[in-house]
Amino acid sequence: MPNGLVAHADPHARGHAHHPALQHHFQTLGQQHEAATLGMWIFLVTEVMFFGGLLMAYLLYRVWYPEAWSEGSLELDIVLGGVNTVVLIASSLTMALGVRAAQTGAQRATVRWLLLTMSLGLTFLVIKFFEYKHKWDLNHIPGANFRFEGPHAPQVELFLSLYFGLTGLHALHMVVGFCLLAVIAWMAHRRRFTPEWYTPVELSGLYWHFVDIVWIFLFPLLYLVDRARHFG
């Protein structure tokens, strides 16, 4: 038999009610979930490549200018950076608990965990803002007004350009994540998720964890370049 138009049971045709979240071009909720999950993972791969370009520049110049990298890194506030690292790791925990709550159908707990995650995200951004503000006050923003004393000032400017590039891009992702979670929390509040279908919660969680992991790389790369020598 050649490739033919043989009837294949279509959920619409069969007449039984299907899940309200099932889009018409998918056959089953499972297929829809798998497609969305794969899509999110591929999106995260593109994000890795996106940050990768900046990290390549970081790597090259770090090898070329180790002294400037050490000098620039010491300018960063390790306490605020450290606190932010803890805040983000905590937010990953609350996010995971939110996904778990959605999975078990605990609607109100889902909303609660999502709101807590958002407030931790906001805390991170506020702390980051004060770090930036401090740099602004010291004229440590690269560009025409950049001031820095020291033998490696131009290369420290390179370091700080990459610092602002990397953390700025990361902060932008945090803002996007915050807005995303706001929408998801609203949907959860409207009882749109069930244990059979909570894909958006799960995928937002993937995104949130990814943004956290980016920070887990950025913190040592930027704040801890040469600290060990200066603790002794």
Place this chain on the structure above:
Amino acid sequence: MTTTVLRRVNYLNVKYGVASWLLTKDHKRIGILYLIVVAIAFLLGGIFAAAVRIELTTPQGDFVSADTYNALFTMHGVAMVFFVLIPAVPAILGNFAMPLMIGAKDVAFPKINLLSWYVFVIGFVFTLAAMVLGGVDTGWTFYTPYSSVYSSSHVLLTGIGVFIAGFSSILTGLNFAVTIHRMRAPGMTWFRLPLFVWALYATALVQILGTPVIAITILMLAVERGLGFGIFDPRLGGDPVLFQHLFWFYSHPAVYIMILPPMGVISEVIACFSRKSVFGYSFVAFSSLAIAVFGFLVWAHHLFVAGISPYSAMIFSFLSFAVAIPSAVKTFNWTATLYRGAIWWRAPILWVFGFLGLFLIGGLTGLFLASLGLDVHLHDTYFVVAHFHYIMVGGAIMGFFAGLHYWWPKMTGKMFSNSMATLAALLVFVGFNLTFFPQFILGYLGMPRRYHVYSPEFQVLNVLSSAGASILGVGYTLVACYLLHSLWKGEAAGANPWRATGLEWKTESPPIPENFAETPIVNEGAYEYSKREVKVA
């Protein structure tokens, strides 16, 4: 007997009005939307090219100023690379045909598909704005520090346009990869997939892994130019060559975004018009993946004279030779498919023959440029210009036209004039060779690219090239004329005018909005031509 003609519902007439198009989530309509924007960009890029060729008919700079000339060839490159070649086959033909070919109702994410078109249009508008305001003069490669510091043209605006359009390409790649993984009809196994689908899958890999890198690179350039951050700035110890590495890390694989999908088209059309299954199916399928993977390892062949280490140059030279192998595998397999086939001389196969000849020349001259010694002589001459036009226009655009002619009856339900299409294919083939073959000689003789004046001894070859470009222009215009004409006057195509085997030919022309009345079940390979019928005369 009363003849009541029932209006059969298809994706074109199911709804009318601008809003029904601008808000559509139907992959077929989105393909048409891309076709319209890409056609505009192609016309624009063509006009810039025409101006360049007019200037180059005489050795003096008498038609435009040097600055205008720089802007013209830059805008030609930007329009053609980012707004024609990258989207042409995946976003137009892929969007239209791929879900049909795998027996799906739509792509996995129809809303994201429409979003990617809007993103593309917004990027195009930014680039157009830059062009209207006076253009860019950096060359389409945006090399630093000229682009980041010295150029006074609209680098930032163009850069933003290209940056935004890049996300359209990423979203299309993501959507296609997921669609091919998750949306295949029952029985459509990986090794029953049409080779066009394999090619789109390999392309999606390049779009996913490569495009974000150009996006971040342009962003770094924009931050440096706009905010005065130092990243590639040599005054701070930054490295302009790093920009070249990052740029070509995407832009070499981008060549495969342009050429892999047309290669997929070639496989479809060759099988159909020689009434045979594709010789060495799995080799052709895997060579697409091999090209996608190895294509990421050759970028520094653009930097042989940029002062990179001779050891890395040697490795990149070797790998650049190696990446020719999968392309050669494809070419040999296509030839073997044609061999003892019953070739049916219709327009689509003529464009394929054009592709084969031009791609062969383009590919082989690429090996000249991959050789370390020879590249020192040929770098930044017209030899390079001729080489990449043979690949991108001779290969990618010929392949695009092969696919457009092949699927046109499916897209519109109408047949175009075969004699006109034959004439156009011939004009384009002759015009193309006349335009670009002299440029190989010019480059070999040492004429550098990107100058608006040249030594008088190069004039004869340049006049030949400009003459060829006019024939090429007539050929492309002819295509537009008879295709548009077919919309009004073309004969009805019927479901399967080429008697082809793919699933897309099992549904009506134009297809119904949901593609298939019932989900197809697949139980054989993609190219069972020999089983089906006696060879056509």
